[in-house]
Amino acid sequence: MLQTGVPGVTGRSLRLQRAGRFTEPNESSNAENDTAVDGELDVPRRNAFGLDFRDFEKESLRNAIVQECYRKNHIYQTCEFANKKKEEYGKLDKAEMSIWECCELLKNYVDESDPDLDEPQIDHLLQTAEAIRRDHPHEYWLQLTALIHDLGKVLLHPAFGEEPQWCVVGDTFPLGCAFDNNIVHHQFFKENPDSRNPAFNTKLGIYSENIGLDNITMSWGHDEYMYLE
């Protein structure tokens, strides 16, 4: 069993803290709990705001915040910027702490790029790990992965540089090549200087076929920080 390290907090109480987000295994799909069954999983039909998941277009106060986060992200994330950040944080000299101490640093941060969630990131980590423990009780590695998957968001904390949201959260994408039309809020890339760089404006840009993901510069953020070694 994955231990959360939170005194008095069990998987069940965590699930129930946020009514409607998770259902107990025996509660099959029905309109009352607003979940659907996908294979063996109970999947909520609606997000925290009562809307469809990952709907970036629907007009709402939340989506205005999300859009502003992506606007800045898409304008300022250039290949040069991402490589500089990778070099700076590659020194891994900011702080040293346990996984649980790291989780606790996230108690005051809400991810502004997420259209579905407005809870502190520590809740998100615990809920994700607990949901996976419910659905995959013997896959300990997967439960642990869920717990740590967003720890890179500590970049928002003063101990790790107090970076702005636009260079910490959100989906990531390759730089040094043309921006794909399927990237969320693609329209904002027109103000990114890289979109005017002819060396970057082709499908492969500065890369060649089969170069390998290790050789691609991705936009900088919490995911890339977690990949550093």
Ligand SMILES: [Fe+2]
């Ligand atoms: Fe996450």
